[in-house]
Amino acid sequence: MDWDDLRIFLAVARNESLSGAGRRLGLDASTVGRRIARLEQAVGAVLFAKTPQGYILTTEGGRLVAPAEAAEKAAAAAFEATWRDEGISGQLRIGAPDGCANYLLPQIAHRMSERHPGLEIQIVALPRVVNLSKREADMAIAVSPPETGRLTVQRLSEYHLHLAAHDDYLRSHPPIARLADLRHHRMIGYIPDMIFDRELDYLSETGVEAAAITSNSVSVQMQAIRAGAGLGIVHDFAIPFAPGVRKVLPDEIALTRNFWLLRHADDRASRRMTLLADELGREIRQEIALLEAKPD
Incomplete structure (x- = not known):
């Protein structure tokens, strides 16, 4: 059994599609399909069932996952055994x-x-x-x-966020001296039902109930703020990339979050x-x- 075929098998199992596996491996989908067919012929079993949701492992395919992952780890260990310190490749x-x-x-x-x-x-x-x-x-x-x-979790760093707006917006709208003034302003934030982590529910900490412009992307929110469309919570580390955007009520609205690094336990x-x-x-x-x- 060829390790390269097992590598392709794992990519299909993880991506649940030939095209997704191909993109991950730098191969076209037809090549991936032929290699899976070759592997199925070698083991004498159908490894995937094609469904409307994608390529799903059969019972026989599920049994092959652990041995294939063991081969994957062995290949990685072999690579590291010959690795030199002059650089990581x-x-x-x-x-x-x-x-x-x-x-x-x-x-x-x-x-x-x-x-x-x-x-x-x-x-x-x-x-x-x-x-x-x-x-x-x-x-x-x-x-x-x-x-x-089964993950290795490491705390990386804390970071900070503040309410911010572009100077153009602030010049053309009523002044903001306290939290209560925000109800007279247009807010920008996440689409509520697309907040995938409670740590991203920023606006709830400002007392604002709803935003006029929302996106599931931080970058889109920042571009809306930069365009003068309203106020929103932004990462402090993003502000240098948006000339004219500055913090608003920095003493009243200051959030701290953390980044975590996740790795495979193996x-x-x-x-x-x-x-x-x-x-x-x-x-x-x-x-x-x-x-x-x-x-x-």
């Missing part, structure tokens, strides 16, 4: 909420790429929790620690992944401190 896929993905990770990825020319960094920005069990990413940044799952023995996790953690702490120190 290969692929690193990082899942993150879009605020972190847009305002922190691009410059961090730049610095890490400079240090490790052989490293390919992929940033997955999702308005939801990244599913590590399906290998959507090698590691993920979250705004709260998970309560279930990756704890991986020296490569541990080095990358440590480097990513240091970079995030430094970048937050740098950006939050800039005046708005």
Whole structure:
């Protein structure tokens, strides 16, 4: 049995589609399909059932997952046994909420790429929790620690958020001297039923009941604020990227949150992944401190 076929099998099992597995592996869907057919012929069993929801493991396919994952770990161990200290190479896929993905990770990825020319960094920005069990990413940044799952969880850094608006909006609307004044202003925030983590329910802490403009994306909210559409809660580390946006009522509305790094429990023995996790953690702490120190 070919390890490369098992690698493709795991990608289909985790993505539940040939095209999704192909994108993850850099192969076209037809090639993935042929390799799965070859593996099924080799083991003498149908491994996937094609349903309207995607490719679902059959009973026989489910039995192959554990041996395939064991082969995956063995292949990773073999790679590390021949790895040299002159640089970390290969692929690193990082899942993150879009605020972190847009305002922190691009410059961090730049610095890490400079240090490790052989490293390919992929940033997955999702308005939801990244599913590590399906290998959507090698590691993920979250705004709260998970309560279930076989994961290694590490607190990375706290960060801060404030109510903010663009100067153009503030000049053309009534002054804001206290919290009660907010009821006369247009608010920007999350779509309520798309808040995937309670830590993102920012507006509830301001006393505002509803927002006039909402999005499931932090970046879209920031662009609306930057366009002068209203006020919203923003990350302090994002303000330097939005000239003209400044904090409003900073003493009355000040939020603190944390970023957490999530890794597969099985990756704890991986020296490569541990080095990358440590480097990513240091970079995030430094970048937050740098950006939050800039005046708005």
